[in-house]
Amino acid sequence: MELLSGGDMLVRALQDEGVELIFGYPGGAALHIYDAIFRQKGIKHILVRHEQGATHAADGYARSTGKAGVVLVTSGPGATNAITGIATAYMDSIPMVVVSGQVASDKIGEDAFQETDMVGCSRPIVKHSFLVTSAEEIPEIVKKAFYIATTGRPGPVVIDVPKDVTNPADRFPYRYPEKLRMRSYTPAGKGHSGQIRKAMALLLSARRPVIYAGGGVVQGDGAELLTELAQRLNYPVTNTLMGLGAYPGSDKRFLGMLGMHGTFEANTAMHHADVILAVGARFDDRVTNTPAKFCPGAKIIHVDVDPASISKTIVADVPIVGTVQSVLGELLEMLKASEEQPDQSAIVDWWRQIDDWRERHGIYTASRYRTDGDMIMPQEAIKAMYEVTGGDAFVTSDVGQHQMFAAQYYLFDKPRRWINSGGLGTMGFGLPAALGVKIAHPDQDVVCVTGEGSIQMCIQELSTATQYHLPVKILCLNNQALGMVKQWQEMQYEGRLSHSVYEESLPDFVKLAEAYGHLGMKIERRDELHDKMREAFAIKDRTVFIDVYVDPSEHVYPMQVMPNGSMRDMWLSKTERT
């Protein structure tokens, strides 16, 4: 058998696992591993500018491809800098394997230089973690790490590797395990057939049904099945922030996003529903508003691969633990074979009611923002980008108002195109995530929708874009303030704008982009929005920073009334409430 050092074993095991890309940043404890990377050809390594950027880039790669993202960082600050990105992946159930260097085994616990207890630091935000104690363990640990990260409810796995374990002088026989046996880990597979039958019966009996689909449908590759099921039933579908693209956004059965900034029709339909089919969604507090007032008349079918997600905040009437693919597949087969059909007249009435809600306050039936001023409205900027990209771009996002406007106004027809930090809400996610997406999809339009606040949290990655020639578009909705914070302060703190405005301190983003070797473009006037946007998107071989000055007074609506509101209690504008 071939003899390899721990460092070479690690890299070889990653190759054997099919890894093509690593996002990372070298440092003392990881140098043996970095030397092993230098001496191989199979895996491409992307040097980021900050370890947080590595995790977000790997995350974007993972979300857009379905494969695990791989990160390599050094010990101490390298590891702790990765924490925010690991937590981001954890909250959104993204498969990721993070290899962190660690001080030598005999130094652990001695407060050595660049020592931090990475397994301890990351414990609450990983699916699992390993501390390697000998080089011989490496192949099996790598195999397990990828298996755990990518199966069941996916999530990040940390492998902490003490430096002595990767010593090039110590060589051991290498063999990558073909199979794994883990008695303590059996991810859910098929759903319980009896429960699925119950769910079908309940679905067919529905008079006011809503299908509520989340990120699990995207991650679990269930979008096609969900779409077929919804279309056969002719039932309305709403997607969570994480689920956008799970059902085609431009289809007439799509109600838009639900939740805090969901559409009037989605939230109102949920509130009045008699049967809700929740698939790969977890009844997040940003969806349910006050749990006690959530959908009072609804029977709930909840399909999820993670049993702990079921009945966590909202009790399910028909819980089904299984992969969305297998459960949706079975539901679909059952529906095709079923002689029973939904009560068509009830469904027609339900659609009539929904169409009425759409007409009254829907954001897709009329412009619910000012259209007569000189200032560009943020919604218009997203709509313009939607038109220019034909609705087919990969859109990553940071966190704040721009994120909600993008989620509302960019209608995703395909899964894995909308890439944002939904659970953790990590500002700084968008740009590095866009780079990760662009590497995986070099011929596609990749846009990072951001704000002048978020972009500054990981702006150093503009340099990574230069080094690896990753021509993404950065669409910055610049309102010279932390828009969402300001919105809350205006709505709930009598307009006391505590530390949410930048007061002339913002950089010139055009010059900044140019300093990194990119193109910068400023759009300030409404009448130039479309032309300039077209101009920017016609440039395919450069990274373009599009700094769009938008109306700083604009709020995101609808916005659910909090605290103590139900799904249907919403602000529809600054003055209008349901």
Place this chain on the structure above:
Amino acid sequence: MRRIISVLMENEPGALSRVVGLFSQRGYNIESLTVAPTEDETLSRLTLVTIGDDHKIEQVTKNLNKLIDVVKLVDLTEGAHIERELLLVKVRATGAQRDEVKRSVDIFRGQIVDVTSNMYTVQVSGTSEKLDAFLQALGEHTIMEVVRSGVSGIARGEKVLSV
């Protein structure tokens, strides 16, 4: 409600911290916790006592099951079970107290395992409730130090928690 949850988990470094971390992370209670390797040295058996309503306990067991190191678990309080806790207590025992303490120890079927001219060290085992009762019977004045092991438990009958 008080529940005794018995967990079989991989005898790996870090496994215990994941269980304890889960409880603090999700705001669950731990009343007591004991852990030791089993006859199979690759497995540890952990018994924990927690308090919560049915919904909370369901979440506790689901989230414990989600931990990769956890192989199997059972809520012993769902069925007939045997619960034992070990108590070691140092009791002041001088003059007339010596006989009085000895009587209490006998009533609770405990044993005096160490003696000095001023002190008894007493060992009692049983349910947590019984140990509480024993400490109460001793009275506050005589107790110098108390050590309790936390609860261990096992199902009655032929039910077995094993791999």
